[in-house]
Amino acid sequence: MNPNLRIILIEDEAATARNLEYILKEINPDIEVVVILQSVTEGVDWLTTTVSDYDLIFSDIRLSDGLSFEIFKQTNIKKPVIFVTAYNDYAIEAFWNNGIDYILKPFDREEIQRTLLKYNTLIASDIKIKKEALLKQLESVTNRYRKSFLIHYCGRLIPVEAAKISWFYTANEIVYAHTTSGQQYTVEFTLEQLERDLSPELFFRANRQFIINRNAINAVEYFFNGRLLIKIHPSSQEQIIVSKAKAMMFRKWLDQ
Incomplete structure (x- = not known):
């Protein structure tokens, strides 16, 4: 070198x-x-x-x-x-x-x-x-990004398209995938792995707990101290907050 x-x-x-x-x-x-x-x-x-x-x-x-x-x-x-x-x-x-x-x-x-x-x-x-x-x-x-997931659910294997997942959420070391139809599954990936495997055009790591799908965003509201509040469909029980440090990056990602 x-x-x-x-x-x-x-x-x-x-x-x-x-x-x-x-x-x-x-x-x-x-x-x-x-x-x-x-x-x-x-x-x-x-x-x-x-x-x-x-x-x-x-x-x-x-x-x-x-x-x-x-x-x-x-x-x-x-x-x-x-x-x-x-x-x-x-x-x-x-x-x-x-x-x-x-x-x-x-x-x-x-x-x-x-x-x-x-x-x-x-x-x-x-x-x-x-x-x-x-x-x-x-x-x-x-073509490097994941197009679908084969998910274990109730003794079956269910193929789920990545584009039909509204958001991924992690709690207690378990990662959940919430689909556009309102179905929730657990997936055997960390958010860090998903962040690498999912298309950055379609998905954004909003914070430590959420990765969100661009097409699932209904609105973005200003929150306290320069942060942003994401309104998503289907809605999440937890608020999805983008920090002040990531707010500009998020807005650039959304505005394309």
């Missing part, structure tokens, strides 16, 4: 940027994060006015003031880009903007290490990825 790798991070969520920088340093302490850019405006300004050498960009897609693709349209970036995002519907466009990989949030150390190895392989062999290979990778990205 290139010991002098210089990286730009384009990410508007400070916690995600810190986590990514920590993982990069953990993988290779000699990696240098040159700058963290938090918006399209900041990205365009820095990349057009700052004379600084770098090798690679890690970029989110949905930023606070637009899509990061606008940065690449307004600058003359030639370096490869690894897109790190919660949305898989931009994958094709990403590969037309110097993208060499597409990582979906939440990411882990293994995924970041894999993509760095891929970058180094491409640089070392001077290989340009063909569009056919990119489309195959896109297919693997978009």
Whole structure:
């Protein structure tokens, strides 16, 4: 791995940027994060006015003031880009903007290490990825999520489509799936496992107890101290509260 790798991070969520920088340093302490850019405006300004050498960009897609693709349209970036995002519907466009990989949030150390190895392989062999290979990778990205669950219920196995589950809820170390028809099942997964396995376009981790389906949301109300109260169908006995820290992320997720 290139010991002098210089990286730009384009990410508007400070916690995600810190986590990514920590993982990069953990993988290779000699990696240098040159700058963290938090918006399209900041990205365009820095990349057009700052004379600084770098090798690679890690970029989110949905930023606070637009899509990061606008940065690449307004600058003359030639370096490869690894897109790190919660949305898989931009994958094709990403590969037309110097993208060499597409990582979906939440990411882990293994995924970041894999993509760095891929970058180094491409640089070392001077290989340009063909569009056919990119489309195959896109297919693997978009089809990686769980489509259904086979649930044990009353001595039977019942297939339940993921899209027909309104929300997942955990209590006393048991996880429940509540369907759009009002049926409740227990599932043999933790919320952390479900968060990885479910499509981030359709499902959102609202808090420690709930993962909710976009199509089940009836309304969002302002709550105390910058938090949000989610009204969902079928309704839950427990209030579904999104914290102030996650409120902006939730609103961005819902507004697409």
